[in-house]
Amino acid sequence: xxxxxxxxxxxxxxxxxxxxxxxxxxxxxxxxxxxxxxxxxxxxxxxxxxxxxxxxxxxxxxxxxxxxxxxxxxxxxxxxxxxxxxxxxxxxxxxxxxxxxxxxxxxxxxxxxxxxxxxxxxxxxxxxxxxxxxxxxxxxxxxxxxxxxxxxxxxxxxxxxxxxxxxxxxxxxxxxxxxxxxxxxxxxxxxxxxxxxxxxxxxxxxxxxxxxxxxxxxxxxxxxxxxxxxxxxxxxxxxxxxxxxxxxxxxxxxxxxxxxxxxxxxxxxxxxxxxxxxxxxxxxxxxxxxxxxxxxxxxxxxxxxxxxxxxxxxxxxxxxxxxxxxxxxxxxxxxxxxxxxxxxxxxxxxxxxxxxxxxxxxxxxxx
Amino acid sequence: xxxxxxxxxxxxxxxxxxxxxxxxxxxxxxxxxxxxxxxxxxxxxxxxxxxxxxxxxxxxxxxxxxxxxxxxxxxxxxxxxxxxxxxxxxxxxxxxxxxxxxxxxxxxxxxxxxxxxxxxxxxxxxxxxxxxxxxxxxxxxxxxxxxxxxxxxxxxxxxxxxxxxxxxxxxxxxxxxxxxxxxxxxxxxxxxxxxxxxxxxxxxxxxxxxxxxxxxxxxxxxxxxxxxxxxxxxxxxxxxxxxxxxxxxxxxxxxxxxxxxxxxxxxxxxxxxxxxxxxxxxxxxxxxxxxxxxxxxxxxxxxxxxxxxxxxxxxxxxxxxxxxxxxxxxxxxxxxxxxxxxxxxxxxxxxxxxxxxxxxxxxxxxx
DNA sequence: GAGTTTACTGAATCCGAAA
DNA sequence: CTTTCGGATTCAGTAAACT
Numbered sequence: 001x002x003x004x005x006x007x008x009x010x011x012x013x014x015x016x017x018x019x020x021x022x023x024x025x026x027x028x029x030x031x032x033x034x035x036x037x038x039x040x041x042x043x044x045x046x047x048x049x050x051x052x053x054x055x056x057x058x059x060x061x062x063x064x065x066x067x068x069x070x071x072x073x074x075x076x077x078x079x080x081x082x083x084x085x086x087x088x089x090x091x092x093x094x095x096x097x098x099x100x101x102x103x104x105x106x107x108x109x110x111x112x113x114x115x116x117x118x119x120x121x122x123x124x125x126x127x128x129x130x131x132x133x134x135x136x137x138x139x140x141x142x143x144x145x146x147x148x149x150x151x152x153x154x155x156x157x158x159x160x161x162x163x164x165x166x167x168x169x170x171x172x173x174x175x176x177x178x179x180x181x182x183x184x185x186x187x188x189x190x191x192x193x194x195x196x197x198x199x200x201x202x203x204x205x206x207x208x209x210x211x212x213x214x215x216x217x218x219x220x221x222x223x224x225x226x227x228x229x230x231x232x233x234x235x236x237x238x239x240x241x242x243x244x245x246x247x248x249x250x251x252x253x254x255x256x257x258x259x260x261x262x263x264x265x266x267x268x269x270x271x272x273x274x275x276x277x278x279x280x281x282x283x284x285x286x287x288x289x290x291x292x293x294x295x296x297x298x299x300x301x302x303x304x305x306x307x308x309x310x311x312x313x314x315x316x317x318x319x320x321x322x323x324x325x326x327x328x329x330x331x332x333x334x335x336x337x338x339x340x341x342x343x344x345x346x347x348x349x350x351x352x353x354x355x356x357x358x359x360x361x362x363x364x365x366x367x
Numbered sequence: 368x369x370x371x372x373x374x375x376x377x378x379x380x381x382x383x384x385x386x387x388x389x390x391x392x393x394x395x396x397x398x399x400x401x402x403x404x405x406x407x408x409x410x411x412x413x414x415x416x417x418x419x420x421x422x423x424x425x426x427x428x429x430x431x432x433x434x435x436x437x438x439x440x441x442x443x444x445x446x447x448x449x450x451x452x453x454x455x456x457x458x459x460x461x462x463x464x465x466x467x468x469x470x471x472x473x474x475x476x477x478x479x480x481x482x483x484x485x486x487x488x489x490x491x492x493x494x495x496x497x498x499x500x501x502x503x504x505x506x507x508x509x510x511x512x513x514x515x516x517x518x519x520x521x522x523x524x525x526x527x528x529x530x531x532x533x534x535x536x537x538x539x540x541x542x543x544x545x546x547x548x549x550x551x552x553x554x555x556x557x558x559x560x561x562x563x564x565x566x567x568x569x570x571x572x573x574x575x576x577x578x579x580x581x582x583x584x585x586x587x588x589x590x591x592x593x594x595x596x597x598x599x600x601x602x603x604x605x606x607x608x609x610x611x612x613x614x615x616x617x618x619x620x621x622x623x624x625x626x627x628x629x630x631x632x633x634x635x636x637x638x639x640x641x642x643x644x645x646x647x648x649x650x651x652x653x654x655x656x657x658x659x660x661x662x663x664x665x666x667x668x669x670x671x672x673x674x675x676x677x678x679x680x681x682x683x684x685x686x687x688x689x690x691x692x693x694x695x696x697x698x699x700x701x702x703x704x705x706x707x708x709x710x711x712x713x714x715x716x717x718x719x720x721x722x723x724x725x726x727x728x729x730x731x732x733x734x
Numbered sequence: 735g736a737g738t739t740t741a742c743t744g745a746a747t748c749c750g751a752a753a
Numbered sequence: 754c755t756t757t758c759g760g761a762t763t764c765a766g767t768a769a770a771c772t
Contacts, residue, residue: 073481102490103477103487103489103515106490107473107474107475107476107477107480108474108477109474110474110477110478111475111477115440120470120471121506121507122470122506123469123470123473124507125492125494125511127544130732131542138527138529139488139489139527140488140491140516140540140542141542141543143542143543146490148474160505161680162504163680164680165680167652167681167682168652168653169650170681170691173508175508175511176509176511177511187658203657204656205656205657208655212680237662238662238679265661265663266662266663268684269661269663269676269677269678270678271678272678272679333424335424336418337424338424
């Protein structure tokens with residue numbers, strides 16, 4: 001994975017800018033299949049009682065009875081359908097999307113995501129450590145919001161930095177419920193009058209976890225509802241490129257000022273823990289070729305129950321079985337699969353040593 | 368609120384019974400506007416592809432029952448539409464409904480609830496304290512399920528026992544996220560062969576909280592997907608009447624046996640389980656996500672002998688070592704283990720401050 | 735009997751490079 | 754495109770087995 005993307009398509013994107021205007025039009029003006037990740041925090045407090053029209057363009061004058069309630073949902077659904085399909089168009093085939101919402105709108109977004117062919121990977125609960133209490137005591141304290149993480153389609157090769165998220169969580173795999181405080185204090189942006197600049201500014205910690213976990217340095221992150229630019233700010237810190245779209249000038253002004261102050265972390269700090277899957281493959285036969293193990297030498301299973309011999313071509317032979325280190329291990333254990341590297345040991349100076357130690361030696365030499 | 372309902376309509380209901388058959392037909396056979404609460408745990412429409420094995424090669428017992436197979440979203444939606452409208456019909460005007468699901472189906476249920484005119488009061492997250500891990504490391508651990516609580520319509524006078532839930536929560540307003548273990552151990556019902564009687568038995572603690580919070584003694588609680596009868600069992604304990612509907616005979620048999628053993632609670636029996644509260648674990652990565660420490664920032668060992676840098680995923684990197692705060696500390700000291708929280712410090716205003724101070728700050732926020 | 739180790743299990747849309 | 758096969762991957766809790 002390189003940190004610099006020098007392709008023409010990449011360079012043609014309006015990177016690290018805030019685009020003015022309606023997000024559907026702005027996204028449709030971008031080239032298709034061009035962004036790696038979309039983070040979307042759409043409004044759900046649409047003016048339901050204002051200039052609302054039914055799909056047939058007849059005016060909706062009240063939202064009290066069931067029909068008009070349905071009418072307002074239909075209106076919200078068509079809004080959702082429009083921006084999600086524009087988002088889908090600009091997303092790379094192996095790209096992914098995050099959306100965030102509350103019970104007012106998240107069920108409609110989730111259903112529409114599925115309808116359009118996005119493939120849900122997880123729903124993630126942002127559990128607020130300091131939510132607004134329910135003052136009237138008529139319901140439960142609304143202490144969370146819901147995010148949905150989805151790939152563009154089933155089977156797509158989405159980015160997931162498993163080890164990095166595991167590191168963020170003290171070595172235990174990251175769960176689908178994230179405890180993060182709401183955005184306040186110094187992080188909360190104020191306007192010139194000292195009031196909060198945006199009603200629903202998201203905490204940077206949320207975006208940090210999303211971008212560390214599901215993008216790589218140099219990726220392009222699009223936020224069609226940019227607001228005051230949390231997505232852009234964290235993307236910049238983390239060495240990702242962003243594209244923001246925001247139609248309210250007041251928000252664009254605040255976001256621009258905010259972004260100017262952000263510095264990218266240094267490169268070393270942006271490298272994250274990687275999995276063993278990304279290490280080069282070492283054929284077992286190489287240990288034999290190099291004389292680290294000799295043909296005819298005996299290997300012993302980790303549990304001590306089985307003994308086999310190494311052959312010159314890097315296969316193993318036992319009493320009634322021959323094949324690769326993995327195949328023989330799986331067969332002897334009656335298991336569907338087996339990692340031969342961790343299953344087999346050899347003897348040196350009377351002690352049992354895992355063969356994986358030899359693989360590590362070879363890998364060390366490769367650097 | 369009386370505890371005895373002597374009306375003819377109430378008496379005519381098949382109370383505290385398990386009805387055989389399809390839930391839509393069975394609900395349509397009940398009088399309209401007759402039940403106080405519905406709890407529904409419908410099939411989730413999981414779409415599992417192949418087998419899944421744990422890292423130890425044991426096979427995961429998948430939910431592959433015929434009742435969870437739907438051909439498409441369209442089929443699932445029409446199923447949902449049918450049972451929800453039948454449920455709506457039998458619900459009293461001031462009644463309420465709870466549904467539970469995962470990301471596979473909950474967005475479709477939530478949207479359909481809204482479409483039918485139900486009024487969502489809260490979405491509630493059941494955070495599992497002991498979920499099944501993600502064995503392949505390809506996604507986040509699926510550690511929660513979502514419940515939706517809705518009244519029959521906007522403005523309905525639903526039941527909400529605010530103080531009772533507050534008491535259940537040690538005097539603090541009950542939040543929309545509930546930490547409850549999955550159902551296992553002695554509570555998990557077994558069949559004659561000793562296998563689990565139902566693949567998705569819900570914990571009684573979940574229903575306990577729902578019924579205490581949103582029904583009164585003597586209320587009628589309907590469960591159209593009764594399974595092995597958790598709803599009925601808790602309703603009986605708490606002095607509520609129930610109506611169960613279940614089409615699988617095997618589940619009805621188990622549920623009936625279970626219910627026969629249940630006794631209505633004595634008040635004092637309720638107060639036994641107070642939680643042992645230990646200090647919550649705080650991952651070091653959270654300090655980074657929250658910007659309390661920045662990627663690239665330097666940490667110094669308490670003894671001043673070592674200096675390392677923080678990375679974006681909450682690991683540390685030194686001259687020849689990287690890993691968690693504990694691992695790196697242990698390595699540098701040549702010790703078998705090390706408490707990184709007390710070992711590392713950072714600089715603020717020229718002074719060395721232990722990182723543990725930041726952890727204490729986060730813990731303070733959590734209370 | 736008391737303490738320790740091993741085995742088992744849970745609503746899961748769970749692999750990917752090379753041939 | 755399909756097939757093959759190397760080999761990476763788990764947390765909390767219960768209960769049985771063992772010392």
